[in-house]
Amino acid sequence: MSTETPAAAPANFDLFSFLAKFAPLIFLLVLMGVFALLEPRFLSPLNLFNVMRQVSIYGLLAIGMTFVILTRGIDLSVGSLLAFAGLVAAAVAKGGFESRFAVGTAAEAAGYGWFLAMLAALAVGVVCGGLQGLAITKLKVPPFVVTLGGMSAFRGAALLFAGGGPVSGFDDAYRWWGQGYIGPIPVPVVIFAIAAIIAAIALRYTRFGRNVYAVGGNPEAARLSGLDVDRITLSVYVIIGFMAGLGGFVLSARLNSAEAVAGLTYELTVIAGVVIGGTSLFGGIGTIFGTVIGTLLIGVLLNGLVLNNVSSYVQQIIIGVIIVLAVAFDTFAKSRRKRA
Amino acid sequence: MASGVERGSGPPLLRMTGIRKSFPGVLAVDGVDLEVAPGEIHALLGENGAGKSTLLKILAGAQLPDEGSIELDGRPIEILSPHDAQEQGIVTIYQEFNLVPTLTVAENVFIGREPTRGGWIDWGRMRRETRAIMDRVGLALSPDRLVSDLSVAEQQMVEIAKALAIQSRLIIMDEPTSALAEGEVARLFAICRDLQAAGIAVIFVSHRLDEVKQLCDRLTVLRDGQLVGSAAVADVSIEDIIRMMVGRDVERLFKQRNVHRAGEPALRVEGLHASGDPRDTFATQLRGINLEVRHGEIVGLAGLVGAGRTELARAVFGADRIDAGRVLVEGVPVQPGSPRRAIAAGIGLVPEDRKQQALFLALAVRLNLSIAALDRLCGRLGFIDRGAETAMVEEYRERLNIRMPSADVAVGNLSGGNQQKVVLARWLALQPKVLIVDEPTRGIDVAAKAEVHQLLYELADSGIAVLAISSELPEIMTISDRILTMREGRLTGELPIADATEEKLMQLMTMGRERAA
Ligand SMILES: Nc1ncnc2c1ncn2[C@@H]1O[C@H](COP(=O)(O)OP(=O)(O)OP(=O)(O)O)[C@@H](O)[C@H]1O
Ligand SMILES: [Mg+2]
Numbered sequence: 070m071s072t073e074t075p076a077a078a079p080a081n082f083d084l085f086s087f088l089a090k091f092a093p094l095i096f097l098l099v100l101m102g103v104f105a106l107l108e109p110r111f112l113s114p115l116n117l118f119n120v121m122r123q124v125s126i127y128g129l130l131a132i133g134m135t136f137v138i139l140t141r142g143i144d145l146s147v148g149s150l151l152a153f154a155g156l157v158a159a160a161v162a163k164g165g166f167e168s169r170f171a172v173g174t175a176a177e178a179a180g181y182g183w184f185l186a187m188l189a190a191l192a193v194g195v196v197c198g199g200l201q202g203l204a205i206t207k208l209k210v211p212p213f214v215v216t217l218g219g220m221s222a223f224r225g226a227a228l229l230f231a232g233g234g235p236v237s238g239f240d241d242a243y244r245w246w247g248q249g250y251i252g253p254i255p256v257p258v259v260i261f262a263i264a265a266i267i268a269a270i271a272l273r274y275t276r277f278g279r280n281v282y283a284v285g286g287n288p289e290a291a292r293l294s295g296l297d298v299d300r301i302t303l304s305v306y307v308i309i310g311f312m313a314g315l316g317g318f319v320l321s322a323r324l325n326s327a328e329a330v331a332g333l334t335y336e337l338t339v340i341a342g343v344v345i346g347g348t349s350l351f352g353g354i355g356t357i358f359g360t361v362i363g364t365l366l367i368g369v370l371l372n373g374l375v376l377n378n379v380s381s382y383v384q385q386i387i388i389g390v391i392i393v394l395a396v397a398f399d400t401f402a403k404s405r406r407k408r409a
Numbered sequence: 410m411a412s413g414v415e416r417g418s419g420p421p422l423l424r425m426t427g428i429r430k431s432f433p434g435v436l437a438v439d440g441v442d443l444e445v446a447p448g449e450i451h452a453l454l455g456e457n458g459a460g461k462s463t464l465l466k467i468l469a470g471a472q473l474p475d476e477g478s479i480e481l482d483g484r485p486i487e488i489l490s491p492h493d494a495q496e497q498g499i500v501t502i503y504q505e506f507n508l509v510p511t512l513t514v515a516e517n518v519f520i521g522r523e524p525t526r527g528g529w530i531d532w533g534r535m536r537r538e539t540r541a542i543m544d545r546v547g548l549a550l551s552p553d554r555l556v557s558d559l560s561v562a563e564q565q566m567v568e569i570a571k572a573l574a575i576q577s578r579l580i581i582m583d584e585p586t587s588a589l590a591e592g593e594v595a596r597l598f599a600i601c602r603d604l605q606a607a608g609i610a611v612i613f614v615s616h617r618l619d620e621v622k623q624l625c626d627r628l629t630v631l632r633d634g635q636l637v638g639s640a641a642v643a644d645v646s647i648e649d650i651i652r653m654m655v656g657r658d659v660e661r662l663f664k665q666r667n668v669h670r671a672g673e674p675a676l677r678v679e680g681l682h683a684s685g686d687p688r689d690t691f692a693t694q695l696r697g698i699n700l701e702v703r704h705g706e707i708v709g710l711a712g713l714v715g716a717g718r719t720e721l722a723r724a725v726f727g728a729d730r731i732d733a734g735r736v737l738v739e740g741v742p743v744q745p746g747s748p749r750r751a752i753a754a755g756i757g758l759v760p761e762d763r764k765q766q767a768l769f770l771a772l773a774v775r776l777n778l779s780i781a782a783l784d785r786l787c788g789r790l791g792f793i794d795r796g797a798e799t800a801m802v803e804e805y806r807e808r809l810n811i812r813m814p815s816a817d818v819a820v821g822n823l824s825g826g827n828q829q830k831v832v833l834a835r836w837l838a839l840q841p842k843v844l845i846v847d848e849p850t851r852g853i854d855v856a857a858k859a860e861v862h863q864l865l866y867e868l869a870d871s872g873i874a875v876l877a878i879s880s881e882l883p884e885i886m887t888i889s890d891r892i893l894t895m896r897e898g899r900l901t902g903e904l905p906i907a908d909a910t911e912e913k914l915m916q917l918m919t920m921g922r923e924r925a926a
Contacts, residue, residue, distance in 0.1 A: 276783045276791040283780055286769035293728055293766055294781045294835070295752035353771050 093346055093362045097369065104373035111376055118255055122323065124368030125257035126151075128361065129316040130339045131346075132268045133309030135360045138343055139272075140285040140305050141352030142205070142212040146219030147313050148335035150197050152328070153227040155317030158190035159236035159327035162243050183243040183322075190318035191311055197223060198310015202303035220336070227329040235328035239321075247323025257319050264312070269357035281305065285352030334385075341388060342367045345395045367391075420483040422447040422610050423468075423579060428477035430463055432822065434814035437463040438474075439634040445579065445627075448608045450601055452621045452642065455631035456654055456854040457826025458812040461614050462504055464631070465581050468612075469501035470494035481578075498578035502568045502585055504614070504825050504852070506764075508556045515539040515552035518571045542570045547596040561588045561762050562714045562880075569597065579610045584825065586615055587852045590714050590880035598624050616826070616854045617881075618647045630654055655856050664859075665887055666866050672704035673739070675874035676725070676756070676843040681734035683724040685717075693717035693898045695724060698734070700893060700900065702843065702874040707865060709889030710878045712918050717898040718878045719761050722845045725876075726758040727751040738842060752781065755842030759832055759849055761878075767832045770821035774813055777820045777831050778802050782838040805834035808864070810857060825852045833861065837868070844868060845876045850884065862888050882911050894918050 104111040111117075130147045137144045162183060197219065204215045249256045272278035280301045283291045292298050321327035346363025348355025367388070374384050423445040430438040438460040445451045453461050466472040468479065470488040479486055481497055488494050494501070508517045515532075516523075518539050524531045539552035548566045556564060565588040572580055586594050601611050601624060613625055621628060622642060630637040630653040637653045645653075678700045685692025695717050702708045712718045723729045725736050727747045736743045736751075743754040751758075760766040769777055779786060779798050786798050802816045809830040813823055820831055829852050836844060846865070850858045865888055869875050879885050885892060892909050894902040894917035902917035 274792055274795070276787045276793060279776055279780065279783060279793065282772055282776065283769055286772045287765075289765060290767050290769055291780075293726075293748050293758065293760060295749045296780070297749055353769065 090347070093359060093366055097362055097366045100366065100369055100373065104369070104376070108373070108376045111373060116372070116376070118258075120368050120372045121258045122255045123372065124364055125255075125261035126316050126320050126323075127335065127339055127342060127368060128261040128364045129264055129312045129319070130309070130335060131342045131360050131364045132264055132357060133305075133312035134339050134343045135268070135346075135348055135355055135357060136272075136281060136305040136308050137212070138285075138340075138348050138350060139281050139352060139355050140302055141288070141350075142302070142305065143216060143340070143350075144201070144212065144219075144306070144309050145216040145336045146197075146201065146223055147309065147316075147339060148332035149220045149223035149227065150194060150310065150313040151317040151320065151332035151335060152330065153197070153223045153230065153317070154190040154193040154314040155321040155327040155331055156227050156230050156236060156329060157193045158186040158318045159239070159321050160230070161189045162186035162239055163236055183240070183246065186243060187246070187315075187318050191314040194310040194312070194314020194317070195307055196310070198306045198308070198313070199303065201310070202306030205306065206299040206302050224329070227331075231327075231329040235326045237326035239325055244322050244325055247319050247321070248325070257323060260315070260319060264315075265357055265361050272357060277301075277304070282353055285354075287353070337388060337392065338367055338371075339364075341392045341395065344392065344399060347399075349399050350396060351399075421445060422449075422482065424480040424483075425464070425468065426478050426480075428464060428467060428479075429475045430460075430467060430472065431475060434818070436634050438467070438631075440477075441631060441634070441636045443629055443636075444639070445610050445612060447578075447610055448605050449627060450605055450611045450613055450625045452625040452628035453612055453614050453631070454618075454621065454628055454650060454654055455637075457830075457852075457857055458824040459631040459654070460634040461631060462583055462824060463634075465501065465583055465612065465614070468494065468499060469503075469581060470499075471501075471503075495575065498576065499581065500572045500575045500577040500579070501581040502572050502583060504583035504587075506564055506568055508564055508567060508571075510557035511555065513553050513555055514543070514550055514559075514567055517556055517567060518542060518552075518574050520571075522575070538574070539570075542574050543567075545573065546570050546600065547593075560714060560719070562590060562593060565589055566593065569600070573600070577609060579612065580604065581612045583614045584616070584852055585613075586617060586620060588848075591882065592713065594620065616852065616858065618650055618855060621650070622647060632656055651855055654854070664862070666707065666869075666890065671706040671890065672872065674701050675704045675706075675739060676700075676702040676876065677737040677740070678721075678725060679735050679737070681721075681724060681731060681736070683720065683729055683731040683734075685720045685723070685729055692729075693720050695720055695898045698900055702876050704842075704872045704874050705869050707869050707875040707877055707888055707890050709885040709892040710876060710895060711882065711885050711892055711914050712895035714880070715897075716895040716918065718895055719847055720898070721895070722758060722760075722847050722876070722878060725751070726756055726845060728758070728760075752839070752841075757781075757836040757839050757841035757844045759836050759844070759846040761847040761851075763829055763832050763851075767835070768820055768828060771819050773817045774811075774820050774823070774831055775799075775802055775816040778805060778816075778834050778838065781835050782840075801838055805838060808837075809834055810860065826854055826857060829853055830857070830861075833864075837864070841873065843874045843876070845878075847878045848880065849877065850879070882914060886911070886914075896920075 130151065134144060134147065201215050201219050204210050205212050246256055251259050272281065280296050283294065283296060284298050284301050288298055320331060342364035343360050344350060345366055346359030348359060371384060374387065421444045425441070425443040428438055428441045441464055443464065455461050463472065467474045468488065470491045470493050473489065479488060486497060488497065509520065515535050519535050524534045536552045543550050546566050546569055548563065550563060556567065559567065565585060569585060585597060589597065604611055615621055625642045627639060628642055628650065629639040630650065632654060678698055681695055681698040683695040685694065693715055698721060710718050720729070724731050727745055727750060731745050736745065738754045738756060744750040764770065775798065779801060783793065786794050788794060799816065805811065806813070811830045811834065812827050820828055823831065833849060850861050853861060865875055865877065877888055886909055889906055891906060892904045892914065893900055894914060896918055904913060
């Protein structure tokens, strides 16, 4: 009842905040255990690398999405932008815009090379992301609406650009970005890891990262503290655009083909991963570490379901339910924070 | 005013025993007992972070105690939710408002208890009753106004109205007066006495001890989460109370500022017209403001609620658009309409409403404190020098005596007064040339208030020009070298501190227009 020193509080263990912090990680490990028992193939190096490679594309988008959601925003256009950027990259690699209707043929794949292709994809991503950011900050249209528009517009642009068919067959240097290895590790995984580390450092240790948290935590207070709220908001949409461009390029390299229907419903998977990783849709709270774990969790879940022959329809149902549960948990955690 | 019900006659209305509550890293309430008699106005006192709000939140069902029991009328009760508390007739006016900003006054007053007719909300009745209650608190507010458009003081009155609309036996008021000016405080006291006459008990938290002397029957003091003691208010002096709160003798607390040498003009405002926050349709219009604050000078800005003091502060700081006129710092015009440029020009503003306008509640104290001064903490590439940042946080924690478990807890977990200190620290860390403080000591305990005054003196002595807004006339008269009065968006007078009396100020604040004309 009485303590010696009133100031020294008992080091009581807060189960809730412990769970909130590590729940995704624990859940990930449990899930992997279950799948390993159900289907021994799951733990084979081949499959694990496959999962990782698949997850890497989601992961790149999820990193960008973390910045956006931290500022209380959302981006529904990532899947469409990824497809559009991938097509542009493919067309550039295949020798410019003339050959973009060369459906399914492996024409002379010298073109301008992978380097120009990647630059083109990134440029498309940055410009489209920037345009959305401008619409949000200057025209004051809510992010949900702007990126819903973007989702439709970029998909349309991709379809128009592809003229209805995929662009396939790249040279080795191009395909290396999606299919190659550095040591034993697939290249997309390396790209994802590097991007995650840079993003985590930027969020944690730089002024820009602080500003992102502040804008999401309380936009009015951020403005009155002298932050350039519009510029910060614009930058997060440029970042996610960049990530979509990069993702589009890597995906086309991995599939050795770019098509207009790439990345359909990616926005759902990506947002689910970010939210499961503990980033709050109310803004201001979240980490890249959480996003990585959340995205891995989704990737493992999808892969495990496929290995166990669960139909893709059922997979969609499961993803839907998980999103709602994750947000319910977020809302619950928020109300707890408020009451506490 | 010890006109309350005699103690000892019959059982107390409320008895809390051995209440204990800890948060990670803090033992907020440590075995506290509290007894309140029917019809008693009971003061709950203590320094910032002493555990007052936590104890009251337990009573209100907003938080669950780790240990302890609560009896009402001698019957043990369990309060597991705010709903339980209301069922028992315990109603709370929280320190941090609980209004829904996007709803109207009437909707807020009747939230969760909307009167219905045949299953539909009876809007007519809701408006009528809201108007009646608002009359009772003496605020002629339309029931249809959005709460987000109200000033802090008006929101506080709506909170009070909301509590009055509920049938209650015990009303908890956690710092109801910190956002109010004198006239409204008087009205609140009248309401409290009405309640008392009807046998309703009130638990009253305030850092203004003269109010406690004036209003309350008994008091209970907490320190570091522990019970120091209870006493009849009539039996103790303000000095006694302070000693109980602080735990040691305190020399004369509030010192007048004595020496001062005003230097060159630091802030000049010329012909300023502004229509205030565009989202607030009822903001006071500023009409032709001219003023000057010199280096090393503290200028007080006095006025009633709605006089336009906050609007003036916001316009000068660039938080709102200005329609005409200009603002100069050391003779150089400041580009209007952007707090960012005002800050770059050397102006800082401690805003009136810390929760909406200053704090990032869910984020760490560290971030909250350093956010405006990050430029100085960053090297190339924008990397934050964490060592320097920690040193900065540590410096202000010590200077302002901020109580917090660590720099990495969410600022929303600090007590109200400590949150206010973090906001002050943010602007001190920026080292501005001109500092505008809007209600700088709202919710700050007596000892800390004296420290904040001392701090303002030090700032002025170091050459900073300070423009201070406070609804407490005594505070304005203590800290200022010169006082400006406002009414209805105009400056109505100016008094050097030597000539300032409460009467003269009140006169200028209430009917200055004629005199100034
Ligand atoms: N939700 C919470 N999480 C962690 N610590 C908390 C929380 N709420 C309060 N505390 C801590 O408990 C202690 C008591 O806080 P409380 O709000 O009760 O103080 P108070 O007496 O009301 O102070 P003030 O006069 O400043 O309002 C403080 O040290 C505070 O930091
Ligand atoms: Mg309090």
